[in-house]
Amino acid sequence: MTTLVTGASGYVGAHVAWHLQALGERVVGLDAWLNRTQNPLPEGALAVHGDVGDAELVAQLAARHRFDQVVHCAGLIQVGESVRHPDRYWDTNLVAAKRLLDTLRAAGLSPRVVFSSTAAVYGEPSRLPLDEDHPRLPQSPYGASKLAFEALLADYDQAYGLRSVSLRYFNACGKGPYPGVCERHEPETHLVPLAIDAALGRRGPLAVFGADWPTPDGTCVRDYVHVTDLAEVHHRALAYLRDGGPSARINVGTGHGHSVREVLAAVGRVTGRSVPHHDAPRREGDVAVLVAGVTRARSALGWEARRTDLDAIVRDALEGRALLP
Ligand code: UDP
Numbered sequence: 001m002t003t004l005v006t007g008a009s010g011y012v013g014a015h016v017a018w019h020l021q022a023l024g025e026r027v028v029g030l031d032a033w034l035n036r037t038q039n040p041l042p043e044g045a046l047a048v049h050g051d052v053g054d055a056e057l058v059a060q061l062a063a064r065h066r067f068d069q070v071v072h073c074a075g076l077i078q079v080g081e082s083v084r085h086p087d088r089y090w091d092t093n094l095v096a097a098k099r100l101l102d103t104l105r106a107a108g109l110s111p112r113v114v115f116s117s118t119a120a121v122y123g124e125p126s127r128l129p130l131d132e133d134h135p136r137l138p139q140s141p142y143g144a145s146k147l148a149f150e151a152l153l154a155d156y157d158q159a160y161g162l163r164s165v166s167l168r169y170f171n172a173c174g175k176g177p178y179p180g181v182c183e184r185h186e187p188e189t190h191l192v193p194l195a196i197d198a199a200l201g202r203r204g205p206l207a208v209f210g211a212d213w214p215t216p217d218g219t220c221v222r223d224y225v226h227v228t229d230l231a232e233v234h235h236r237a238l239a240y241l242r243d244g245g246p247s248a249r250i251n252v253g254t255g256h257g258h259s260v261r262e263v264l265a266a267v268g269r270v271t272g273r274s275v276p277h278h279d280a281p282r283r284e285g286d287v288a289v290l291v292a293g294v295t296r297a298r299s300a301l302g303w304e305a306r307r308t309d310l311d312a313i314v315r316d317a318l319e320g321r322a323l324l325p
Contacts, residue, residue: 001025004069004071005027006052006071009041011185012169012227012231013074013116014040016071018178019235021041029041029047031047032049035185036186055099062109067104067109069238070100070113071113075116076088079283079284079285083284083285092145097149101156112238112241113163113164114165115165117150117169118146119290119292120146122135125287129292131293139285142285165249168251170222170225170254171225171253174320183227191222205278208277208279210279219260220260221257221289221291222289223257223292229254233301
Protein backbone atom coordinates (compact mmCIF):
# COMPACT_ATOMS: atom_id res chain seq x y z
CA MET A 1 0.00 0.00 0.00
CA THR A 2 1.61 3.24 -1.10
CA THR A 3 0.26 6.63 -0.09
CA LEU A 4 1.12 9.87 -1.81
CA VAL A 5 1.14 12.71 0.73
CA THR A 6 1.21 16.12 -0.95
CA GLY A 7 2.41 19.06 1.09
CA ALA A 8 4.42 16.53 3.08
CA SER A 9 6.96 19.10 4.30
CA GLY A 10 4.23 21.31 5.69
CA TYR A 11 2.75 21.34 9.15
CA VAL A 12 -0.17 18.95 8.78
CA GLY A 13 1.30 16.97 5.85
CA ALA A 14 4.48 16.09 7.76
CA HIS A 15 2.54 14.96 10.82
CA VAL A 16 0.36 12.78 8.57
CA ALA A 17 3.39 11.33 6.76
CA TRP A 18 5.15 10.40 10.02
CA HIS A 19 1.97 8.95 11.49
CA LEU A 20 1.27 6.76 8.43
CA GLN A 21 4.87 5.63 8.25
CA ALA A 22 4.80 4.71 11.96
CA LEU A 23 1.79 2.52 11.22
CA GLY A 24 3.73 0.67 8.54
CA GLU A 25 2.45 2.39 5.40
CA ARG A 26 4.77 3.26 2.51
CA VAL A 27 4.79 7.02 2.01
CA VAL A 28 5.88 9.17 -0.90
CA GLY A 29 5.92 12.84 0.10
CA LEU A 30 5.64 15.51 -2.57
CA ASP A 31 6.22 19.14 -1.65
CA ALA A 32 7.12 22.35 -3.48
CA TRP A 33 9.10 23.66 -0.47
CA LEU A 34 7.41 27.04 -0.36
CA ASN A 35 8.56 27.75 3.21
CA ARG A 36 12.15 28.70 3.98
CA THR A 37 12.57 25.70 6.29
CA GLN A 38 11.03 22.29 5.63
CA ASN A 39 9.84 19.57 7.93
CA PRO A 40 11.81 16.35 7.55
CA LEU A 41 10.16 13.12 6.41
CA PRO A 42 10.69 9.89 8.35
CA GLU A 43 13.37 7.45 7.33
CA GLY A 44 12.04 5.11 4.70
CA ALA A 45 9.66 7.64 3.20
CA LEU A 46 10.57 9.05 -0.19
CA ALA A 47 10.75 12.86 -0.27
CA VAL A 48 10.16 14.40 -3.69
CA HIS A 49 10.59 18.11 -4.37
CA GLY A 50 8.02 19.34 -6.85
CA ASP A 51 4.64 20.77 -7.61
CA VAL A 52 1.40 18.78 -7.58
CA GLY A 53 0.51 20.55 -10.84
CA ASP A 54 3.67 19.28 -12.58
CA ALA A 55 2.04 16.62 -14.75
CA GLU A 56 5.32 15.17 -16.01
CA LEU A 57 6.65 14.64 -12.49
CA VAL A 58 3.37 13.27 -11.12
CA ALA A 59 3.06 10.90 -14.12
CA GLN A 60 6.56 9.56 -13.40
CA LEU A 61 5.72 9.06 -9.73
CA ALA A 62 2.41 7.40 -10.59
CA ALA A 63 4.09 4.98 -12.99
CA ARG A 64 6.72 4.05 -10.43
CA HIS A 65 4.61 3.86 -7.26
CA ARG A 66 1.03 3.08 -8.41
CA PHE A 67 -0.49 5.02 -5.51
CA ASP A 68 -3.47 3.40 -3.79
CA GLN A 69 -4.19 6.48 -1.72
CA VAL A 70 -3.56 10.19 -1.80
CA VAL A 71 -3.61 12.55 1.16
CA HIS A 72 -3.77 15.95 -0.49
CA CYS A 73 -2.47 18.53 1.98
CA ALA A 74 -0.62 20.80 -0.46
CA GLY A 75 -2.26 24.18 -0.68
CA LEU A 76 -2.18 27.84 0.23
CA ILE A 77 -3.80 28.65 3.56
CA GLN A 78 -3.90 32.35 4.36
CA VAL A 79 -7.30 33.99 4.33
CA GLY A 80 -6.00 37.57 4.05
CA GLU A 81 -3.48 36.78 1.30
CA SER A 82 -6.20 35.01 -0.66
CA VAL A 83 -8.25 38.20 -0.70
CA ARG A 84 -5.28 40.15 -2.11
CA HIS A 85 -4.07 37.41 -4.51
CA PRO A 86 -7.02 35.23 -5.48
CA ASP A 87 -5.19 34.10 -8.65
CA ARG A 88 -2.62 32.21 -6.53
CA TYR A 89 -5.32 30.52 -4.49
CA TRP A 90 -7.39 29.36 -7.45
CA ASP A 91 -4.23 28.20 -9.24
CA THR A 92 -2.83 26.18 -6.36
CA ASN A 93 -5.92 25.02 -4.50
CA LEU A 94 -8.04 24.19 -7.52
CA VAL A 95 -6.18 24.16 -10.87
CA ALA A 96 -3.02 22.36 -9.70
CA ALA A 97 -5.03 19.99 -7.50
CA LYS A 98 -7.28 19.11 -10.45
CA ARG A 99 -4.22 18.46 -12.59
CA LEU A 100 -2.89 16.12 -9.91
CA LEU A 101 -6.03 13.99 -10.01
CA ASP A 102 -6.23 14.07 -13.81
CA THR A 103 -2.59 12.98 -14.12
CA LEU A 104 -3.18 10.09 -11.72
CA ARG A 105 -6.29 9.05 -13.64
CA ALA A 106 -4.40 9.27 -16.95
CA ALA A 107 -1.88 6.85 -15.44
CA GLY A 108 -4.72 4.40 -14.86
CA LEU A 109 -4.96 5.01 -11.12
CA SER A 110 -8.12 5.59 -9.12
CA PRO A 111 -6.72 6.36 -5.68
CA ARG A 112 -8.76 6.92 -2.56
CA VAL A 113 -8.37 10.59 -1.65
CA VAL A 114 -8.28 12.37 1.69
CA PHE A 115 -8.39 16.10 1.17
CA SER A 116 -7.34 18.92 3.53
CA SER A 117 -10.40 21.13 3.52
CA THR A 118 -11.32 23.81 6.00
CA ALA A 119 -13.98 25.26 8.27
CA ALA A 120 -13.59 28.39 6.13
CA VAL A 121 -16.00 26.78 3.64
CA TYR A 122 -18.89 27.70 5.96
CA GLY A 123 -18.52 31.46 6.29
CA GLU A 124 -20.58 33.19 8.97
CA PRO A 125 -22.35 30.51 11.04
CA SER A 126 -26.12 30.68 11.17
CA ARG A 127 -26.16 27.94 13.82
CA LEU A 128 -23.59 26.38 16.16
CA PRO A 129 -21.92 24.00 16.42
CA LEU A 130 -21.34 23.85 12.68
CA ASP A 131 -22.61 20.57 11.29
CA GLU A 132 -21.45 19.54 7.83
CA ASP A 133 -24.81 20.38 6.23
CA HIS A 134 -24.63 23.99 7.39
CA PRO A 135 -24.79 26.30 4.33
CA ARG A 136 -21.41 26.83 2.69
CA LEU A 137 -20.88 30.54 2.08
CA PRO A 138 -17.09 31.07 2.19
CA GLN A 139 -15.97 34.63 2.86
CA SER A 140 -12.62 34.43 1.09
CA PRO A 141 -11.00 33.01 -2.05
CA TYR A 142 -9.21 30.60 0.30
CA GLY A 143 -12.47 29.08 1.54
CA ALA A 144 -14.05 29.28 -1.92
CA SER A 145 -11.15 27.47 -3.60
CA LYS A 146 -11.27 24.67 -1.03
CA LEU A 147 -15.03 24.35 -1.44
CA ALA A 148 -14.63 24.24 -5.23
CA PHE A 149 -12.23 21.32 -4.94
CA GLU A 150 -14.73 19.54 -2.68
CA ALA A 151 -17.29 19.99 -5.49
CA LEU A 152 -14.83 18.63 -8.04
CA LEU A 153 -14.26 15.58 -5.84
CA ALA A 154 -18.02 14.95 -5.69
CA ASP A 155 -18.24 15.09 -9.50
CA TYR A 156 -15.23 12.81 -9.92
CA ASP A 157 -16.82 10.28 -7.60
CA GLN A 158 -20.05 10.27 -9.55
CA ALA A 159 -18.40 10.11 -12.98
CA TYR A 160 -15.18 8.17 -12.30
CA GLY A 161 -15.85 6.34 -9.04
CA LEU A 162 -13.04 8.19 -7.28
CA ARG A 163 -13.98 8.13 -3.60
CA SER A 164 -12.78 10.77 -1.17
CA VAL A 165 -13.09 12.21 2.30
CA SER A 166 -12.79 15.97 2.66
CA LEU A 167 -11.66 16.79 6.18
CA ARG A 168 -12.76 20.27 7.17
CA TYR A 169 -10.07 21.35 9.62
CA PHE A 170 -10.81 23.79 12.37
CA ASN A 171 -7.75 25.39 14.05
CA ALA A 172 -4.78 23.02 13.87
CA CYS A 173 -2.18 23.60 16.59
CA GLY A 174 0.34 21.88 18.85
CA LYS A 175 3.13 19.56 17.85
CA GLY A 176 3.45 15.78 17.47
CA PRO A 177 6.20 13.53 18.82
CA TYR A 178 8.23 13.51 15.59
CA PRO A 179 11.78 14.92 15.59
CA GLY A 180 12.10 18.26 13.86
CA VAL A 181 8.45 18.38 12.79
CA CYS A 182 6.56 21.51 13.77
CA GLU A 183 4.59 24.51 12.51
CA ARG A 184 6.89 26.40 10.10
CA HIS A 185 4.60 28.81 8.30
CA GLU A 186 6.18 31.86 6.68
CA PRO A 187 4.94 34.33 7.47
CA GLU A 188 3.34 32.86 10.59
CA THR A 189 -0.20 34.17 10.95
CA HIS A 190 -1.72 31.74 13.46
CA LEU A 191 -2.65 32.73 16.97
CA VAL A 192 -0.95 30.07 19.10
CA PRO A 193 2.58 30.37 17.63
CA LEU A 194 2.32 34.17 17.42
CA ALA A 195 1.22 34.43 21.06
CA ILE A 196 4.08 32.18 22.17
CA ASP A 197 6.61 34.25 20.20
CA ALA A 198 5.21 37.45 21.72
CA ALA A 199 5.47 36.00 25.24
CA LEU A 200 9.08 34.95 24.59
CA GLY A 201 9.96 38.39 23.24
CA ARG A 202 10.72 36.95 19.79
CA ARG A 203 8.35 39.48 18.28
CA GLY A 204 6.45 42.58 19.34
CA PRO A 205 3.08 42.64 21.08
CA LEU A 206 0.31 40.55 19.57
CA ALA A 207 -2.55 42.40 17.89
CA VAL A 208 -5.89 41.01 19.09
CA PHE A 209 -8.09 41.25 16.02
CA GLY A 210 -11.31 42.66 17.43
CA ALA A 211 -12.42 43.07 21.07
CA ASP A 212 -16.01 43.90 20.15
CA TRP A 213 -17.23 40.58 18.79
CA PRO A 214 -20.55 39.23 20.13
CA THR A 215 -18.79 36.68 22.35
CA PRO A 216 -18.49 36.49 26.16
CA ASP A 217 -15.17 38.39 26.32
CA GLY A 218 -15.47 40.22 23.00
CA THR A 219 -12.75 38.22 21.18
CA CYS A 220 -13.20 35.52 18.54
CA VAL A 221 -13.85 31.95 19.57
CA ARG A 222 -12.21 29.08 17.67
CA ASP A 223 -11.99 25.29 17.93
CA TYR A 224 -8.31 24.40 18.51
CA VAL A 225 -7.51 20.84 17.47
CA HIS A 226 -4.17 19.17 18.20
CA VAL A 227 -2.18 18.25 15.10
CA THR A 228 -1.60 14.71 16.40
CA ASP A 229 -5.37 14.23 16.56
CA LEU A 230 -5.44 15.59 13.01
CA ALA A 231 -2.83 13.08 11.85
CA GLU A 232 -4.87 10.28 13.39
CA VAL A 233 -8.08 11.33 11.67
CA HIS A 234 -6.35 11.15 8.28
CA HIS A 235 -5.44 7.56 8.97
CA ARG A 236 -9.03 6.85 10.04
CA ALA A 237 -10.35 8.45 6.86
CA LEU A 238 -8.03 6.33 4.70
CA ALA A 239 -9.17 3.17 6.53
CA TYR A 240 -12.81 4.20 6.10
CA LEU A 241 -12.34 4.53 2.33
CA ARG A 242 -10.34 1.29 2.16
CA ASP A 243 -13.27 -0.46 3.85
CA GLY A 244 -15.59 0.79 1.11
CA GLY A 245 -17.04 3.87 2.84
CA PRO A 246 -18.77 6.34 0.53
CA SER A 247 -17.35 9.80 -0.10
CA ALA A 248 -17.89 12.18 2.81
CA ARG A 249 -17.17 15.64 4.13
CA ILE A 250 -16.28 15.61 7.78
CA ASN A 251 -15.49 18.30 10.35
CA VAL A 252 -12.29 17.90 12.28
CA GLY A 253 -12.44 19.77 15.55
CA THR A 254 -12.98 19.20 19.25
CA GLY A 255 -16.51 20.55 19.54
CA HIS A 256 -15.31 23.16 22.07
CA GLY A 257 -14.30 26.76 21.56
CA HIS A 258 -11.74 29.05 23.18
CA SER A 259 -11.57 32.81 22.86
CA VAL A 260 -8.42 34.67 21.85
CA ARG A 261 -8.08 35.93 25.42
CA GLU A 262 -8.35 32.36 26.75
CA VAL A 263 -5.53 31.32 24.41
CA LEU A 264 -3.39 34.24 25.61
CA ALA A 265 -4.07 33.23 29.23
CA ALA A 266 -3.00 29.63 28.46
CA VAL A 267 0.20 30.86 26.81
CA GLY A 268 0.82 33.00 29.90
CA ARG A 269 0.40 29.99 32.23
CA VAL A 270 2.61 27.70 30.15
CA THR A 271 5.45 30.13 29.44
CA GLY A 272 5.27 31.83 32.83
CA ARG A 273 5.20 35.18 31.04
CA SER A 274 2.21 37.26 30.13
CA VAL A 275 1.63 37.82 26.43
CA PRO A 276 2.20 41.47 25.44
CA HIS A 277 -0.80 42.42 23.34
CA HIS A 278 -3.07 45.26 22.29
CA ASP A 279 -6.57 45.38 20.92
CA ALA A 280 -6.70 46.00 17.17
CA PRO A 281 -9.41 46.24 14.50
CA ARG A 282 -11.14 43.12 13.29
CA ARG A 283 -9.29 41.13 10.60
CA GLU A 284 -10.91 40.89 7.19
CA GLY A 285 -12.64 37.55 6.64
CA ASP A 286 -12.93 36.65 10.36
CA VAL A 287 -16.19 35.51 11.96
CA ALA A 288 -17.09 35.60 15.66
CA VAL A 289 -17.34 31.91 16.49
CA LEU A 290 -16.30 28.71 14.71
CA VAL A 291 -16.88 25.49 16.63
CA ALA A 292 -17.13 22.09 14.98
CA GLY A 293 -20.06 19.76 15.19
CA VAL A 294 -18.28 16.45 15.72
CA THR A 295 -21.07 13.89 15.38
CA ARG A 296 -20.16 12.77 11.87
CA ALA A 297 -16.46 12.27 12.67
CA ARG A 298 -17.53 10.03 15.53
CA SER A 299 -20.15 8.04 13.65
CA ALA A 300 -18.39 7.67 10.29
CA LEU A 301 -14.77 7.41 11.38
CA GLY A 302 -14.97 6.45 15.06
CA TRP A 303 -12.70 9.41 15.74
CA GLU A 304 -12.78 12.15 18.29
CA ALA A 305 -10.14 14.60 19.41
CA ARG A 306 -8.37 13.39 22.54
CA ARG A 307 -5.73 16.08 23.15
CA THR A 308 -8.15 18.85 24.05
CA ASP A 309 -6.44 20.46 27.06
CA LEU A 310 -5.49 23.96 25.92
CA ASP A 311 -2.45 24.23 28.22
CA ALA A 312 -1.13 20.89 26.94
CA ILE A 313 -1.62 22.05 23.35
CA VAL A 314 0.32 25.24 24.10
CA ARG A 315 3.08 23.22 25.83
CA ASP A 316 3.52 21.11 22.69
CA ALA A 317 3.42 24.19 20.46
CA LEU A 318 6.09 25.80 22.63
CA GLU A 319 8.36 22.81 22.02
CA GLY A 320 7.83 23.38 18.30
CA ARG A 321 8.78 27.06 18.52
CA ALA A 322 12.07 26.07 20.15
CA LEU A 323 13.02 24.20 16.96
CA LEU A 324 12.91 27.33 14.85
CA PRO A 325 15.86 29.66 14.27
N1 UDP B 1 -5.82 36.29 15.90
C1 UDP B 1 -5.49 37.46 16.55
N2 UDP B 1 -4.24 37.99 16.36
C2 UDP B 1 -3.30 37.39 15.56
C3 UDP B 1 -3.65 36.17 14.91
C4 UDP B 1 -4.93 35.67 15.10
O1 UDP B 1 -6.29 38.04 17.27
O2 UDP B 1 -2.19 37.92 15.42
C5 UDP B 1 -7.17 35.73 16.07
C6 UDP B 1 -7.96 35.65 14.78
O3 UDP B 1 -8.67 36.84 14.55
C7 UDP B 1 -8.86 34.46 15.06
C8 UDP B 1 -8.07 33.58 16.00
O4 UDP B 1 -7.04 34.41 16.53
O5 UDP B 1 -10.01 34.89 15.75
C9 UDP B 1 -7.44 32.41 15.30
O6 UDP B 1 -6.79 32.90 14.15
P1 UDP B 1 -5.79 32.00 13.31
O7 UDP B 1 -5.19 32.89 12.25
O8 UDP B 1 -4.86 31.29 14.22
O9 UDP B 1 -6.72 30.90 12.65
P2 UDP B 1 -8.05 31.03 11.74
O10 UDP B 1 -9.20 31.07 12.69
O11 UDP B 1 -7.92 32.26 10.90
O12 UDP B 1 -8.03 29.78 10.94
